[in-house]
Amino acid sequence: MENLKYSLSSLQEKAKERTVKTQSIEYDIETLIKKIERGIIKLDPDYQRRHRWDEKTSSRLIESLILNIPIPTIYISQDVDVDSETEEFRFSVIDGQQRLTAMFNYLKNKFALIGLEALEELNGCYYKDLPPFLVRRLEERSVKCLRIDSTIDSQVKFDIFERLNSGSVKLEAQELRNAVFSGKFNELCKRLCTNSNFRTLLQIDPAYPDENNRVKKMEDVEIVLRFFTLINNNYENYKKSKDRGFTDFLSETMKNYATINDIELAILKEKFEVTFEIINRDFGPTAFAKFKNDQGKLKLQSKYNVAVFDALAISCHDLIFNENIKEFSSHKEDFANLFLQEQFYESISGSYLDITKLKYRIEKVKEILR
Template sequence: MKKSLKVNLETLQQKAKERTVRTQTVEYDLETIVKKVDKQVIKLNPEYQRRHRWDIPTASRLIESLILNIPVPFIYISQDVDVDDEVEEGIARYSVIDGQQRLTAIFNFFKNDFALQDLEVLETLNGCRYADLPSFLVRRLEERSIKCLRIDSTLDQQVKYDIFERLNSGSVKLEPQELRNATCRGPFKDLSLKLAKLKPFREMSNLTEDSKRLKKMEDVELVLRYFAINYQDGYLQYKGGFKKFLTQKMVEFNSLDSAALLDFETDFVAIISYLKQQNIAHPFAKYRVDKNDTLEQMSTFNVAVFDAAIAFYRESLKRGGANKEFTEIFRDPEFFAAVEGSTNDVKKLVTRVSKAIELARK
């Protein structure tokens, strides 16, 4: 073990150097923080707010803690644009890596968006908005400071994602796509949010407005999964670690030009429209062969089946339409095994996608 470590010492030193996080502690009073958010110097991600937002009592307790000078955790921000760089007005210099809910609650309260509720210590303030506070409490809040740990702008997106994931220890854990949404900014992210809203796509994926899966941004992750697996045969590039694979693909897609992203949108919309024309209630459902040799539906949606079905219908559309029923693929024991158990296994992903494409070509 020691000999191996000595041999690989140079590689280890290089990796440690590349992955070392450079940080700086800064402290802002709340009045300054609100102004920075207002000017979009610090970006509060609107898509993230919509999916996971504190309720008013929870936000109220934070405001109460700030008034009482009770310590609150650090806010972690990423410096995305150097302070000396000239950028257009409205371009965020910082993105929030941890502390999104706290900053949102502070900003919304300062903007009179909600009245305090369920306070236990300062119960006389229940029902008060920011504008209703006595002047001494306004001053106290405006001058109250919060410490921020600023992460250097030179870090790549994957490191930023890793930091966010390690800091993700709140009462409501963030899902992988929520982490990507907060850390992997770019035009593909905007496109994936747009495509995920397509009503037929959500219906086919069994995603209702009150679905927990929707709140976890599974709709957006499915869009990313669609392109990660199918664009330039991405499924053949997969070597393991599916979360990291999707994150790397999202970073890669964010660097594509507008023409390439327009092709992405055209491709996705065409497949969803084609699937809608097939009038299949649950195109991503899982089936099994029962004792009477008939296909029995096991679910309304299965993500591993989604991978295969999308590959099948994309290939079919290229050839002018499907000549086979996709559900017949479940009669193949190897395919069925590839949508069972640890479905992010490399061999299983390659098997189910390649078999789906092969069926479409027959």
């Protein structure tokens, strides 16, 4: 208690800085849809998270709205920019993007209701098929929104996402970063994850990328971010502590590149594309596969492993651009034989984010690829 008394002023200042200013508002669904159409409410799934609700989940929400069953509050952030014609503030969705997308898609006749139990007679009905009294009920249904002051620090905004992250579909770390650290670098990461060599190496079917769980949860974008975080020997700067883990290390990269210019962006893009083109060319589509020692022979455990990704992708980049080594095919067998070594296998297994393991696996691969 004595220590607390001496730090009261500091505590009061911190509490003041991190207090979030909010305002409750209610919109009927018809108004919400119009605001989304006009871009007043930004509902591009690329901004926040990739839409992951299936039509059954979306249908149950519509059923709840028709029956006037309460739904969770939508959290929105008032952006700084103002619409020059209407002078209306623009809003970004902090929590509730899945719900708003389901409402918007249904009122735009993008799916028919399925899996309803209370109103099973409506199964198979598009919005245009609803009787007029249900159309009115749905359009006039009010939805509670909580507007959050846009001037808050990005880290506070990140905290809000995490504290609201209690829904049935968990927000992943990269989905949080995507919403909090929007900007040119974030957009670059999202574009690069569609690179054909990258997708091949991550075992993402180019014909059906949206069906892959890594894509649904934005793990592919996080892996791009992981690449940019660890290259140029930056893995040596990773220092895990009680309050700081690898997730924070990745978020620091987003912060550091927040003001990146177009020339720097172009350089990052080129280095990424060249690196994965060479890896695919010299090691093949299963370059990031994990093997184990089975009585002196290699036994495949998985076709993609993120720790193997660290070891090979970061090594190749640093050797290509820092040591001017552009060809690795002659070392393909040497790389494969690393999996027969107990210490290397341990470095890609278990608590693979251990600092010692992270450094060891990257430096060991650099050693054999030189």
